[in-house]
Amino acid sequence: MSADWGTVTVGRITLRETFTVTESGLDGRELSLSGQESSPDLTRAQLVVRHDNLLALQNSVIPVTFTDKPERNGFYTVKSVSADYAEWSGEVVTSTWKLDLTRLGTQGSLDLQSRLTGAVRANPYSLVGERWHAPPIGHYGYFTGATNPGVMTRTGEDGPHLVYRGVPAGSAPRWGCDPTDYLRGRVRFLSGGEELVGCDQECSTTSWSLSNGLVNVTPSVSASLDVQTYSGGAWQSKLWRVFSDTSTEVTSWDAVTLLHNEPEMVTVRLTKGLNPGRFVMDLTMRRGARVVEGYLKRGTADTLTVRLAAMENNTAPASGEYVVATGDDPAGNRFIAGSASNFTPHASGGLSLAATTRLDFFLGAVVNGSSPASGDEAAVLRDQYLAAMPETIHGVRR
Missing domain, CATH: 2.70.98 (Beta-galactosidase; Chain A, domain 5)
Structure with a gap:
């Protein structure tokens, strides 16, 4: 990736940041991105993975961050994605992509809410387990209503990770997070x-x-x-x-x-x-x-x-x-x-x-x-x- 270009990170995918993004503000605020990844500079294997990763983006909440346009950092959902794959054997491979995103908000205006579902695993020990939750490293303002959970810290390769213990049953915790922190501690x-x-x-x-x-x-x-x-x-x-x-x-x-x-x-x-x-x-x-x-x-x-x-x-x-x-x-x-x-x-x-x-x-x-x-x-x-x-x-x- 050329040093002359910044990067845009869409969820877990890092792409070359192009000069222009297209925005609209009708019923909802939309942001469109387009660009091209190529081999070289990437290896062919890296280019193919990046192409497939783009097409795998789902309509879930994802952070989007820019090197040169940080004012557009925020949380978005993917409205549509397309990518054209072209290969000139032994010479150049390209993926020309386009993303249409719906803006949900900035980290200052948006809470992220975790819906914790499932049940205690059936077991012969009459144990009820412990309801727990670990948001991204760097989150803030963890809120579960009138009852606060306990907190412990586990330190890993990405840094100290807060883990909440005894999360109240029936609660859907809300918390804030800067988009640049969202992927820290991810799986x-x-x-x-x-x-x-x-x-x-x-x-x-x-x-x-x-x-x-x-x-x-x-x-x-x-x-x-x-x-x-x-x-x-x-x-x-x-x-x-x-x-x-x-x-x-x-x-x-x-x-x-x-x-x-x-x-x-x-x-x-x-x-x-x-x-x-x-x-x-x-x-x-x-x-x-x-x-x-x-x-x-x-x-x-x-x-x-x-x-x-x-x-x-x-x-x-x-x-x-x-x-x-x-x-x-x-x-x-x-x-x-x-x-x-x-x-x-x-x-x-x-x-x-x-x-x-x-x-x-x-x-x-x-x-x-x-x-x-x-x-x-x-x-x-x-x-x-x-x-x-x-x-x-x-x-x-x-």
């Missing part, structure tokens, strides 16, 4: 090193990552998953093995599919053929979470297992809903794995369930294990997993 899915937008995308089966700045999950050449926790200013790795039956570890995947892809939550499905049949693992990451959520499924009943690649001493509470390391690892953390199912703890550290077609689980770490950050102990991670709720964001005039 990202990268394929081949490029962040993807939307779900209609081709995903690499070997080079991908799922991260929220607190937890990062990637494939591993020596295990099924590498689940990394951010602590002490760096990523700390734990390798996990996933078994599709009593003895078969899954170390490669036939397909990777995005099921949900928004800054506040991403769900990705990994599929493996069993010849015959198939084995599926869904992974979900939420903004502000210390764990990755998983769900295993196969057509015929067998033993499903998720366990550490290298054994660590571990224990479980009397109720048995999770297992956690008994001592701190070299980074000062303790692994944790749990489920809403009545599983059997694995000796290496992990969980297993016999004669089943499905198994839910969560994986993560108690940071600063023997002296965890306030409120970030094993039971909190369990309760927040049990009450994880999808989030839909709306713009509301103040």
Whole structure:
């Protein structure tokens, strides 16, 4: 991207900022952008991802920010999008695009409202979970009515992330955020090193990552998953093995599919053929979470297992809903794995369930294990997993 041009960021997509934007103010305030991305300067792979990301923009609330026209920063919805793709083989590839946006307002005039939906996961432990929520880093004025939630801070790669605990039932929290802060602490899915937008995308089966700045999950050449926790200013790795039956570890995947892809939550499905049949693992990451959520499924009943690649001493509470390391690892953390199912703890550290077609689980770490950050102990991670709720964001005039 030439140094002579600024950039415009539309949601999670960064484009070259052109000299002119077209605005209208009839029934609603509209803003139209058009431009062209090309390879070179981008690589061909980057150009194709940018083209596909543009066409994946949805009619949801997105921040739009400009380098040279910051007065037009604000929150918008996408009215329409189009892009013409052209390739002169071996020479130039271009994507000529056009965006029509509806302006909702500036950060000073607009509240963002989070509709938290869903229910506590059914579990045999009679646990009700904990209603929690994590807006973007840099938000302000978090409002839930007459009852305030508790607050804790989790520090990740993007900085300190406020997490609200005990959010009052039935409330739809409202909060403010500068558009330039909105994407901080978001959940990202990268394929081949490029962040993807939307779900209609081709995903690499070997080079991908799922991260929220607190937890990062990637494939591993020596295990099924590498689940990394951010602590002490760096990523700390734990390798996990996933078994599709009593003895078969899954170390490669036939397909990777995005099921949900928004800054506040991403769900990705990994599929493996069993010849015959198939084995599926869904992974979900939420903004502000210390764990990755998983769900295993196969057509015929067998033993499903998720366990550490290298054994660590571990224990479980009397109720048995999770297992956690008994001592701190070299980074000062303790692994944790749990489920809403009545599983059997694995000796290496992990969980297993016999004669089943499905198994839910969560994986993560108690940071600063023997002296965890306030409120970030094993039971909190369990309760927040049990009450994880999808989030839909709306713009509301103040």
